[in-house]
Amino acid sequence: MKSIETKQEYLDYVDKKSPNSPILRNCFNAFWVGGLICSIGQLIFDFCQYKGLDDTMSSTVVSIILIGIAALLTALNIFNKIGKFAGAGSLVPITGFANSIVSPAIEYKSEGYVMGVGGKMFTVAGPVLVFGISTSVIVGIITLFFI
């Protein structure tokens, strides 16, 4: 190996030295766990329809149940283990959103209910809300005026 002198040479060298995440395995696990979560959602949806609820009501029930389960598993210290295994598979569905709100709420409870739980609850989910809501407003305006 030749001697490294510049920052760029060093950064290239570090890139070569640093191991990559096991992408194929991560993708596979994300695929089947994400698929499983969505299938559970679909099962709940179908059950709601079977019980006579309309589409909107059924979707709401699915969201409530999945969020409830994810929040409970977060509190039981189980969801982070699923997340470590499945990555985006458990992060992208609504379960990940629930986890990203409940986990800081638990972590910052030590700073009190107002500044801790209240103030820090959205530290992880905050950007998702800001950009998600902003995007929906823009899409709404476009739909209203141009379509």
Added chain:
Amino acid sequence: MRKLGNQTILLENPPYILETSSIVGPKEAQGPLAKYFDQCLEDEFWGEKTWEKAESKIIKENVNAVIAKSGIPSTEIDYCFAGDLLNQCISSSFGLREINIPFFGIFGACSTFVEGMCLGSIFVDSGAAKNVLCATSSHFCSAEKQFRFPLELGNQRPQSSQWTVTGSGAAILSNTNLGKNCPQITYVTPGKIVDMGVKDGNNMGAAMAPAALDTLITHFKDTGRKPSYYDAIITGDLGYIGKEILQEMAETKGYNIKSNYDDCGVLMFDKDAQDTHAGGSGCACIGTVFSGYFYRQLKERKINRILLMATGALMNSTSSQQGESIPGIAHAVAIENITNK
């Protein structure tokens, strides 16, 4: 005491490391070095309500333990040098607020333990103090909370990330060995800040390795020693990636350290069984591994000369978010058995 070369200090009345003590958390207690630590905790809270209080308790109890082991009453300890990773070093200052010893709070990120030993040994050598206490702590949970994400968040850690060691290391430096067989600090090489542009907070080993290389080479140049002089050259928490980088880069500069070099972050955990990715990190990494393992090896004369070099990444979560690169630092002390067997 006099300065040698660019930045090394030769201690002419080399202080004795009279005693050390270590406390580690439950994960470290499952690692390969578990039997060497003085105390292994069963849970991360240790009966406290918050991670921060738990960390303060760890350093407090460890300091009490090292004072008790040393046989020196706390009233005869002149100064204390301590620091940790939490904002404004609250673990140390809160943990040691009742100890009643003049206190220097120091921050060198994960290099704090050796930074304290550097300063403490200069105090002892100069005669400003007879006995000095050096202590540090880190806690996986409080560090994750401050630097990364909540523990319960279901995310994946990159392969290059390291695992902050929960625990505390403490040492008492003294101008007397009380008739005991104690290793001494002979040289101090404080490090420069070195930043090679690494921005990835999940690859600390790579960010700190150039600083370690700088201090290592400077130490050899200043003292005229060769790597083979030491039975062991030990870095703090470069982990698997940083260790390999330091080894390879040292070789390109003409210093072969392959046979006697190791890293506390590599030694602390069983990488495969404990899922710690690139190895251990944190102030307590070198603090506990030195206090628990290497100090014993020195006392039992299994090794006699060690270059102990703690590495630190001088960043915080704001600097990372603002896209700054990570400045690294490394402080070294040479510790040797120089009294007759």
